[in-house]
Amino acid sequence: MDSCGFPVTVKRSEVVAAVLPLQEHWLPMSNIDLLLPPLDFGIFFCYKKSSYTESLSPENMVAALKKSLAQALVSFYPFAGEIMENRHGEPEILCNNRGVDFTHACADVELKDVDLYRPDVSVDRKLVPVKMRGVLSVQVTELKCGGIVVGCAIDHRAADAHSANMFLKAWAEMAQSKTIARLPSFRRSILNPRRPPQPHKSLDKFYAPRLPPPPPSSGEDEDRLTSRIYHIKSEEIDRLQSLATYNGTKRSKIESFSAFLWKSIAEGGGDRSKTVKFGIVVDGRARLGGRTPASLECYFGNVVSIPYAEATVGDLLATPLKGVADMVHECVAAASSAEHFLALIDWVEMRRPKPAVVKVYCKEENDEAAVVVSSGQRFPVQDLDFGWGKPEFGSYHFPWGGQTGYVMPMPSAKRNGDWIVYMHLMTKYLDLVEARAPHVFVPFKF
Structure with missing residues (x-):
């Protein structure tokens, strides 16, 4: 059928x-x-x-x-x-x-x-x-x-x-x-701004004035963003984490997976001078927890920042996985303090009411690709029993438009350490990661 x-x-x-x-x-x-x-x-x-x-x-x-x-x-x-x-x-x-x-x-x-x-x-x-x-x-x-x-x-x-x-x-x-x-x-x-606001100039790298959206792509199918859902076994996640670990420096599973994906996308780039931007969604609740931790854990709204790093296709291909994992870790660390989020709140305050946007959303001429990874490890799939049992499957679906990819790894409903990974990328990159790492990116099926 x-x-x-x-x-x-x-x-x-x-x-x-x-x-x-x-x-x-x-x-x-x-x-x-x-x-x-x-x-x-x-x-x-x-x-x-x-x-x-x-x-x-x-x-x-x-x-x-x-x-x-x-x-x-x-x-x-x-x-x-x-x-x-x-x-x-x-x-x-x-x-x-x-x-x-x-x-x-x-x-x-x-x-x-x-x-x-x-x-x-x-x-x-x-x-x-x-x-x-x-x-x-x-x-x-x-x-x-x-x-x-x-x-x-x-x-x-x-x-x-x-x-x-x-x-x-x-x-x-x-x-x-x-x-x-x-x-x-x-x-x-x-999340009120400070008086007076104290924005950091460094935030100009991550955020920019919001521009009108680009016209829809009229290119070939491989240039369109497509959504697919994969099943990644726990042993493959552990293997990636092991490959990203060296000299006692252990990277998280999401950092290790992100590094592998970043390098994989670079392998699809023809021009080694082109840039691949890689953003990570960072939840600020734990970072701002020193203020009012209970209220922040229950806070309803957006408390996220999306720092990003960039590297040329050539540099990514020449750097081992553990080195790329270091780059991902440094990207996350850039937004892992209370001061980062306080400065971000102040940065927006100084520009209101002019709208701003995360800069990694804005693909530039020399970009081979841009992608954002958001961790869905707290996805409560096992808690969603409405009276007739737990879900067999759960996922996000986020074809958000524009030219920046989006990836959301989340736990499998089976609670066995496996991941369900929603990926919204250009078709050529999805085809590439499937061909290069079929043991990692397994198409989901019941």
Whole structure:
């Protein structure tokens, strides 16, 4: 069966609002939120039919999801609001409980036949909705085999992955009639700029004024960004970490994997003088933890920085993996202090209301490629039991546009140390890493 050709039929579309009334108010964006352009990221979870679901009809499961969503939105009320511009042209969240667009759909396919290796054609706009309004949209799709897929589209300006994870866990807790273990904090004052602001000139390397997006690429297929999902065995991750370790210097698994990917992309470059930019998403909650650690751990919003390093194709090819891992480590270290995040907040403050953007998003003429790696190791796939068992599979889906690649490694739902890796790169680089390292990048299949 062609798993990409399955039809999806909408059975019902409605709006789910918080179950309790809310006093309408505006929630301002933090300076770090303002670095995010208006883009959405997707998350989806696949559930097999099991003994838990034998006595539950799809309608009962959907009803349980809607009820618990309405309860979770009481605490996570920004997700039931809208993002609108203020008089300065900056986005703010209007917390008005307009609700979440909720779609109940049906797909004529069994879960085992869904080609998750190619999410652009099997997931995008089929199992993960397109968010038309609001901050969050949800689609629940029942499958021919009795399983279901829960897909969400979230406005990145309102929440980072940490915030989305908090919400998803709370939603599952509500579905099981549990108390929410971690209530969100919306204290924007935690991320207020200093008086006077003290930005660092070094941040000019990582951030820049936001320019209009480039026109869509009209090049060949190999120049288009494509999404694929891979399964990487734990022993391969350990092997990469071992190769990146020397003289007692042990690099993290994500640093080792990033170094391997950076070198692999360089192998696809024809011009050795061209540059490959490599960015790493760094969560600032632990770095700023000395201020108010409890509030930051529960903070809802964006607390991320994306430093990047760059090297020529020739230099990357000539440098052993452990040397490239050192470069990745130094890149992460550049954004691993409280001072970096405080200076970043101040840097944005000095330029408001002019919008800014992460510089690695802006591909330049001499760039062979640019890619950002975000660690999804806290992805709570095992916690998302809505009353019928844990997911069989979960992943992000983030075809964010532009010309910069995006990679998100996350733990396998099997909890065996394996990784599920969502990769959004030029087709030629995906083909290259598969051909050069088929033992590492294994196309995902059930």
